[in-house]
Amino acid sequence: MKSSHKNSSDIVIREFCIGDYDALIILWNDAQLEYKPKGRDRRDKIESELERGNAIFLVAEINGKLAGSILGTHDGRKGWINRLAVAPEFRKQGIARRLVSEVEDRLSELGIEIMACLIEDWNTKSMQVFEKLGYKKHSDIIYFTKRKHLDV
Ligand SMILES: CC(C)(COP(=O)(O)OP(=O)(O)OC[C@H]1O[C@@H](n2cnc3c(N)ncnc32)[C@H](O)[C@@H]1OP(=O)(O)O)[C@@H](O)C(=O)NCCC(=O)NCCS
Numbered sequence: 001m002k003s004s005h006k007n008s009s010d011i012v013i014r015e016f017c018i019g020d021y022d023a024l025i026i027l028w029n030d031a032q033l034e035y036k037p038k039g040r041d042r043r044d045k046i047e048s049e050l051e052r053g054n055a056i057f058l059v060a061e062i063n064g065k066l067a068g069s070i071l072g073t074h075d076g077r078k079g080w081i082n083r084l085a086v087a088p089e090f091r092k093q094g095i096a097r098r099l100v101s102e103v104e105d106r107l108s109e110l111g112i113e114i115m116a117c118l119i120e121d122w123n124t125k126s127m128q129v130f131e132k133l134g135y136k137k138h139s140d141i142i143y144f145t146k147r148k149h150l151d152v
Contacts, residue, residue, distance in 0.1 A: 011095060013102055016057040016069065018047050023066040024059070031085035034120065038151035041083075056106050060086070060095050068095045072103035079107035081117040084126075100133050118143060 016024065021043050028035050035041045040049075049055050060068035067090040071082040081103060086095045104115055117135065119126050127137060 010062055011067070011098065012061045013058055013098060014061060016050075016059045016071075018043070018050065020059060020066060021046065024069060027066045027069060027087055028083070028085055030087050033083065033085040035083065036151060039149075040152060056103050058099055058102055060090075060099060062090060068099055070096075070099040070103055072107055074107055074110065074112050077112075077114075079104070079112040079115045081115060084117070096129060097133060 025037070028041075039045070046057075050057060054073060056070075056072035058070050058072075059066050066087070068084075068086040070084045073080045073082060081100060084096055084099065086099075107115065115135070117130060119130065131137065
């Protein structure tokens, strides 16, 4: 039976803990989210990121199943939304909206006044979602990075 649900009170938004890691990877694969399994999304890297205390890593849980994830970070100037994913069977029920709103609230409490996210140019669906959530697209900005290695 398909595990869809309609009751938003069944959704628990809670902090990610490292014991969720395997379920998180299943979620990200199901959601076809691009992530860096040999780089910053490796188990030990995430574990140390959590220990540094600068990350707001939340999951949405429905009946014991990881249905969504989000990683909010900040550099003291800007807040960043990373790794937003919702399992296909739980989409379009407002889970991403709730996750983003919770991270925005927590970043706002830290004095962060600008929230940002990076979206691959092919991911028009995600762009539409962020536009619905009040984000403005900046087509005039090109992302530059300098990496220690390609997997990072
Ligand atoms: C993007 C994603 C997280 C959205 O999750 P979701 O829980 O289905 O989103 P929500 O139900 O909270 O929807 C938020 C808003 O976006 C809209 N929306 C959701 N999916 C949409 C779609 N495919 N196309 C257009 N709008 C969409 C909703 O209607 C809602 O707006 P509303 O409240 O005004 O009706 C999910 O589709 C996903 O995991 N995609 C794959 C991974 C990904 O691309 N992540 C983002 C990386 S930048």
